[in-house]
Amino acid sequence: MKNPDRRSLPRFTLSIPLRLRVLGLTREPADETTESLNVSHRGVSFATRRRFEPGTPIMVSIRIPREVTGRDEMEEGCYGRVVHAQKGIDGDGLICYGVVFEEFTSPA
Numbered sequence: 001m002k003n004p005d006r007r008s009l010p011r012f013t014l015s016i017p018l019r020l021r022v023l024g025l026t027r028e029p030a031d032e033t034t035e036s037l038n039v040s041h042r043g044v045s046f047a048t049r050r051r052f053e054p055g056t057p058i059m060v061s062i063r064i065p066r067e068v069t070g071r072d073e074m075e076e077g078c079y080g081r082v083v084h085a086q087k088g089i090d091g092d093g094l095i096c097y098g099v100v101f102e103e104f105t106s107p108a
Helices: none
Strands: 017-022 032-039 043-048 057-064 074-087 095-105
Touching: 017 043, 043 074, 057 095
Parallel strands: none
Antiparallel strands: 017 032, 017 057, 032 043, 043 095, 057 074, 074 095
C-alpha cells in the first residue's frame, strides 16, 4: 500500500524565478538563481547543482508573475529552511530540494 501524501496544502506546478541566499555563514557565497518546480503557501521546491544540507537556513526571493498575481509582477522574500533533498532521476546532476517557509519579509 502506498503512503498517503503528507502535504496539508496543495502544490502548484509553476516555474517561477527564484533567488536563493544561504544564511548564517561567515563567508556567504553569491546568490543562486533557479526556477521553482512547484510552490505552495508553506514552501517551494527547486532543482540545482549546488549542495544544501537539510536544516540549512535559506532566504528565497520569489518573483511572482502577473499571470499569478492578476496585477503587476511582485517579488516576495521568504525565510525558510531546507527540509529534504533528492537526487534527480534523469542523471543531469541536479538535486531537488524542498524548502519550508518560516517567515515572509521584503526581499533583500
